[in-house]
Amino acid sequence: MAAIVGSVWxxxxxxxxxxxxxxxxxxxxxxxxxxxxxxxxxxxxxASYPNVTVxxxxxxxxxxxxxxxxxxxxxxxxxxxxxCHLIQPGSSSSDLISASSPSSEQLWHCHLPNLKLLTSYxxxxxxxxxxxxxxxxxxxxxxxxxxxxxPIDVRVSPHGIRSLLVExxxxxxxxxxxxxxxxxxxxxxxxxxxxxxxxxxxxxxxxKVELKGLTQGSNYVFQVCAKELLGLGECSDWSKPxxxxxxxxxx
Numbered sequence: 001m002a003a004i005v006g007s008v009w010x011x012x013x014x015x016x017x018x019x020x021x022x023x024x025x026x027x028x029x030x031x032x033x034x035x036x037x038x039x040x041x042x043x044x045x046x047a048s049y050p051n052v053t054v055x056x057x058x059x060x061x062x063x064x065x066x067x068x069x070x071x072x073x074x075x076x077x078x079x080x081x082x083x084c085h086l087i088q089p090g091s092s093s094s095d096l097i098s099a100s101s102p103s104s105e106q107l108w109h110c111h112l113p114n115l116k117l118l119t120s121y122x123x124x125x126x127x128x129x130x131x132x133x134x135x136x137x138x139x140x141x142x143x144x145x146x147x148x149x150x151p152i153d154v155r156v157s158p159h160g161i162r163s164l165l166v167e168x169x170x171x172x173x174x175x176x177x178x179x180x181x182x183x184x185x186x187x188x189x190x191x192x193x194x195x196x197x198x199x200x201x202x203x204x205x206x207x208k209v210e211l212k213g214l215t216q217g218s219n220y221v222f223q224v225c226a227k228e229l230l231g232l233g234e235c236s237d238w239s240k241p242x243x244x245x246x247x248x249x250x251x
Contacts (some may be wrong), residue, residue, distance in 0.1 A: 049174075075122050
């Protein structure tokens with residue numbers, strides 16, 4: 001809904017998406033000028049189930065807000081709200097989070113500690129401007145937003161004729177590996193005679209896999225992603241690629 005009263009522009013926008021009574025996405029904008037502010041685009045994920053949940057949104061490059069207000073609550077207890085711990089772009093804490101999820105944008109982060117299992121939450125991020133404010137409300141359940149950081153220290157070494165041993169380490173941010181194990185997938189690309197070929201293997205529960213029957217003289221590029229063992233959420237981003245060429249055996 002929009003209206004002009006004298007020289008003042010007032011805007012109210014409501015967008016909602018509901019799925020099975022659970023999902024919710026709402027944008028609200030109020031303004032006292034002819035240029036209504038943009039609403040934050042909020043993304044939440046759990047990098048270590050169940051204790052490390054973070055939400056982020058990009059700082060507008062033009063006309064950034066004066067400040068943000070971020071709160072969260074259980075969906076069925078919305079009157080009981082808690083303040084979200086805000087982390088500014090460029091701070092040491094922000095750099096640690098951004099290193100695991102690299103982005104070219106200046107990102108604000110919000111840490112949500114001690115969330116309950118199997119509980120629907122609502123997060124409300126409000127950007128406050130001199131001429132108005134804009135809010136993004138969205139709902140999530142912890143189990144739906146699980147996304148580990150990528151595995152680290154991926155290593156590939158020859159292991160017999162036409163075989164390679166692929167090894168890696170779990171993401172160090174996943175704190176409860178004994179209670180909530182991870183499973184892994186391997187993506188490799190093979191270039192043989194100039195023709196690239198991609199193969200996705202897994203899942204594997206161990207952190208080493210022997211691959212046999214590979215092509216001698218071909219170049220291989222390997223990456224690994226991690227996912228919660230029972231399939232909660234989604235797989236991590238792919239690890240940094242590691243390249244190796246299988247040597248030809250002398251006849």
